[in-house]
Amino acid sequence: MADYMKKIWLIDGTAVLYRSYFAFIKRPLINSKGENTSAIHGTINSILKLIDKFKPEYAAVSFDLKGPTFRHKMSFDYKANRPPMPEDLVSQIEPVKKFYELAGIPEFSVPEYEADDVLATLAEKFKSEYEIVIYSGDKDFNQLTDERITLFNPSEEKFVSSQEVIDKYGVRPDQFIDYLSITGDSADNIPGVKGIGSKGASSLLQQFGSLDNIYENIDKIKPGLQKKLESSKENAFLSRKLAEIIKNVPLENIDINRLKFDESGLMNVTELTARYELTRLDKRLRDKYKAFENEVTDLFADFSDETTETTENETLKFNALLITEEEDFRKLISEAEEREVIAVDTETTSVDPVSAEIVGISIAFDAENAYYISLGHKLEKNLCPEKVVSELNRVLDGKIFVGHNIKYDLIVLEKYGFNCRPHFFDTMIASYLTEPQHIRHSLDYCAENIFNYKMQSIEELIGKGKSQITFDEVSQEKALFYAAEDAYVAYRIYEPLKKLLTDADLDNLFYDIEIPLIETLKSMETTGVYLDREYLRKVSLQAEKRINELIAEIYEITGEKFNINSTKQLGKVLFESMNLPVIKKTKTGYSTDMSVLEKLSEDYPIARKLREYRMLSKLMSTYILALPKLINPRTGKIHSSFNQTIASTGRLSSSNPNLQNIPVRSEIGKKIREAFTACDDEHVLLAADYSQIELRLFAVMSGNEDLCSSFRKKSDIHSQTAGLIFDKPIEEVTADDRRRAKVINFGIMYGMGSVSLSKELNISRKEAKSFIDNYFSAFPAILEFIDNLKQKARNKGFAETMFGRKLYLFEMFGGSKRSQADAERIAVNMPIQGSAADLIKTAMNQIHDKIKDNPDINMLIQVHDELVFEVKKDCLDEAKNLIRSVMEDVLPDRYKGIIPLVVDIGEGHNWLEAH
Structure with missing residues (x-):
């Protein structure tokens, strides 16, 4: 142009x-x-x-x-x-x-x-x-x-x-109509040519130029494509008519002057923004045209994902008050006693709550003031932590305790005697439930998202990197506003988040599962698990020896020494020096990621060596060398943190260390699990693992009687599936048939199509498609269930678990074809995976309630469908019966009795033996 x-x-x-x-x-x-x-x-x-x-x-x-x-x-x-x-x-x-x-x-x-x-x-x-x-x-x-x-x-x-x-x-714009006539468009229900996708369409148009020429030269096209084109010829030409945008609509009065835009006309829009209470936009427009000043920003004015600007902190104003005197603290407590909703936040010396020491507590219970009680600032006057917490026990008991990441605060406060029973409202969890697809749920994010309010950064007080100090070294004067602001913002976002939960029908999930889980996870984290440091040291020597052997073998195969950890150098060695086939490229050169190495491993020993080298190096840095450093010197245990607000499906994750990514199938992964042990010889670790929980939930939720009957009869579900889709008696089903059926069973549940299945089973796409078609012929109710899940997600805008958890799928309504397909897969998988997550959380809460006063049974670890306990040997049978009875009876009432839930329980001195 x-x-x-x-x-x-x-x-x-x-x-x-x-x-x-x-x-x-x-x-x-x-x-x-x-x-x-x-x-x-x-x-x-x-x-x-x-x-x-x-x-x-x-x-x-x-x-x-x-x-x-x-x-x-x-x-x-x-x-x-x-x-x-x-x-x-x-x-x-x-x-x-x-x-x-x-x-x-x-x-x-x-x-x-x-x-x-x-x-x-x-x-x-x-x-x-x-x-x-x-x-x-x-x-x-x-x-x-x-x-x-x-x-x-x-x-x-x-x-x-x-x-x-x-x-x-891969086509010119003038060919794009013909491109759509072949690919079709599911959003507009344009049929296209069944069985030919975007790559096939662009390839045909590059070769023949147009849809007309394709059909004129159809005898020159491969038989498979030819058959698809011939069977869909009528649809193809209909699709072209439907996809073509016409350029001769009868329009009147389209003189160019009518289209001339004058920005001053935007002054008139305030009539509309005022009428519909779009206060932030109203203020923006009036400020832009100097119409007025000091408009109050609306509570819900900045939920738009599109808005990136930040404004002055006019939306929240409060007084931050420092409490260092007994008399002032008594007045604060007297006023707090009259309030039903109290926000509390702690300031400490560490992000690890188990080792953290308290520095101060902030409190807010109205829209005007927030208070910071100083408890541990160096060289300054502080109140006694135990006395302050004792008073808080009395004031908060039975009240609504609002906090952001309450689990952290409880772990810290309990070290100073906190033991009352308030009603918790965690704003971080509320934000997560109402916006599960969002990555951040920090207090800063919530303040900006709900109030367009920018909070003070902690780095402004303690610095970064090597020069960073701890909060007890910050002066009370500097700490006051930052600390008070945390409690004040938590208090102010409580009401809007509470309303959002109710409006989204998430109250039951929040109050019955997620809030009780705070206490459950807090108990697990404070209990911790023992790690055999000496055993892990021996494992590290073995791993290091093998890594050095692999380095020597890699150099010998390649014939040169280079930095194996440099993807650039490795790419040149593999694809230039050794002339290995290039699988894919990145913007900076050859890709050498694990998927590339996996494909090359079938034919090239160097790729197998590199895969093993990377796996061992990763385990060395992430677990073998890192785990001993995470042992708490006071308790002698590892205290992993379990996170409720990370995975959009509702699954828990863990950090410091991440226990969920230990590869249990590799020998070195098994050795790492072996390092987690019971505290002494009088105790054992007990692992309780749901058997095929997601497949069982899939059967229950789909209502497929064949699958449900198999589970009730305790049949081999994968062998039975193999018999149905491969049309042979179950006694003739081979091990390979069963393996394929297992992949298909789980693949269908995860929304796998013929392309992915062909790669997984190393078969042709045609054969993979035939397997899927046979599966749905054998289980028509499942196909109907999957279609219903997709349609529900389109109609509602979200996928939902049997416990009411929601995951919003905006990609269903726009974006690329691929992103829409991904959203459809999530619409099928999330209700299953999310229900399994909600199920085990429910079980954890019920078990916690039964064992919280029993020091001989402690829940330690949760990894996907597995719970790990430390149990005193003389009450092992009691523990097994209790755990099994709870875990096998947590389905919602409307699903109970359809199929049995099955829990496998093992025991041993270490985690590997128990699994």
């Missing part, structure tokens, strides 16, 4: 509307009138960003109108798979259109035509004299790109030119 030409921005109003609505699907924006304003807020915010960044001189918008289009006359099934527009989105269409009107952006929408067609018509009319930018993430617009027309994808915030279409799809 010529730089001198003026740009016309053509906005796909429907796409922006949907994108804005679903950006807030996990926590919709609701004003005081109970109106959903997500799409209104998101649309205005998006267009303001466009205006601020690109200063458009000309602009127009188009919407799809209600009712059928000319494409529906061609195909009754066109877009028939799409769920109806949500009612609370329908109600936002007119306000959104009003925004464009007030802003001075003209709307062009025509009955029986889609917005795509209208925008294409406008683009065609003006492109000879203007640059055209189409503001949309809809891939259908790729067919319009040329030297005068580009796209702008707001989700990715990037321009898409005709060259980028070629680079991404």
